[in-house]
Amino acid sequence: MxxxxxxxxxxxxxxxxxxxxxxxxxxxxxxxxxxxxxxxxxxxxxxxxxxxxxxxxxxxxxxxxxxxxxxxxxxxxxxxxxxxxxxxxxxxxxxxxxxxxxxxxxxxxxxxxxxxxxxxxxxLPINPLCTPDCLGLCPICGLNLNESPEHSHTDTPPDDRWERLKSDLNLNQ
Ligand SMILES: [Zn+2]
Ligand SMILES: [Zn+2]
Structure with a gap:
C-alpha cells in the first residue's frame, strides 16, 4: 500500500x-x-x-x-x-x-x-481546551479543578486583592 x-x-x-x-x-x-x-x-x-x-x-x-x-x-x-x-x-x-x-x-x-x-x-486551535468551560488547575497546589470544583485553600492566608475586595463589599463585619 x-x-x-x-x-x-x-x-x-x-x-x-x-x-x-x-x-x-x-x-x-x-x-x-x-x-x-x-x-x-x-x-x-x-x-x-x-x-x-x-x-x-x-x-x-x-x-x-x-x-x-x-x-x-x-x-x-x-x-x-x-x-x-x-x-x-x-x-x-x-x-x-x-x-x-x-x-x-x-x-x-x-x-x-x-x-x-x-x-x-x-x-488547529492554538489554545486547545478539553472542554470549553475547563476550570483549569488550582494555582496554589496544581490540583485539576474539573475533578474537584469545590476545592479551595481555606487555611491559606488570603492575598491582598481578596482583602481589598472584601472591604469594598463590606464583608468584614
Ligand atoms: Zn482542561
Ligand atoms: Zn489547591
Whole structure:
C-alpha cells in the first residue's frame, strides 16, 4: 500500500478541467501540528482529494482526516479527537513564475506535504481546551479543578486583592 505524500500526475492531461480522484491513507509526516496539539508522526492521514488541471498548474482540493493528540492549555489533560481539514493548494507547472512560497510540480510529481501542513496547521486551535468551560488547575497546589470544583485553600492566608475586595463589599463585619 502506498502511504507516501508524493503523487504522480503523469496520467493527468494538462488540458484545463481534466481531473483525477485520489484516495490514499498516508503516514503523517513529522511536526504536523502546533505546540499544544497535532497529528502523531506516522499516524494514518486519510486523504480524499481531487487533482484538477488548470492553466498554470494543478489544483489539489479535498479533505484530510486525522486523529489529533494534544493537551488542554488550562488543565494539561490529554485531548484526542478526529478532525477533517480542507485542502486547497495550487501546484504550478515547472517554469511558471510565482512567489517564493509557491509549490511546484516536480518530475511529474506533487508533494502533498506542504498542502497538508498548511491545511492542518491553519485550522488547529492554538489554545486547545478539553472542554470549553475547563476550570483549569488550582494555582496554589496544581490540583485539576474539573475533578474537584469545590476545592479551595481555606487555611491559606488570603492575598491582598481578596482583602481589598472584601472591604469594598463590606464583608468584614
Ligand atoms: Zn482542561
Ligand atoms: Zn489547591
Amino acid at each position: 502506498n502511504t507516501s505524500l508524493l503523487v504522480g500526475i503523469h496520467e493527468l492531461p494538462r488540458r484545463a478541467g481534466e481531473h483525477k480522484q485520489l484516495h490514499r491513507i498516508c503516514d503523517a509526516p513529522p511536526d504536523l501540528g502546533v505546540e499544544m496539539i497535532g497529528v502523531r508522526t506516522g499516524d494514518p492521514v486519510n486523504l480524499d482529494l481531487t487533482l484538477q488541471s488548470a492553466g498554470e498548474g494543478v489544483w489539489v482540493t479535498g479533505t484530510a482526516v486525522a486523529e489529533l493528540h494534544g493537551h488542554c492549555v488550562r488543565c494539561l489533560s490529554d485531548i484526542t479527537y478526529s478532525d477533517s481539514f480542507n485542502i486547497a493548494e495550487l501546484y504550478y507547472y515547472p517554469g511558471r513564475e510565482a512567489d517564493e512560497e509557491a509549490n511546484y510540480v516536480v518530475n511529474d510529481e506533487i508533494d502533498l506535504d506542504p498542502a497538508l501542513r498548511a491545511a492542518v496547521i491553519l485550522e
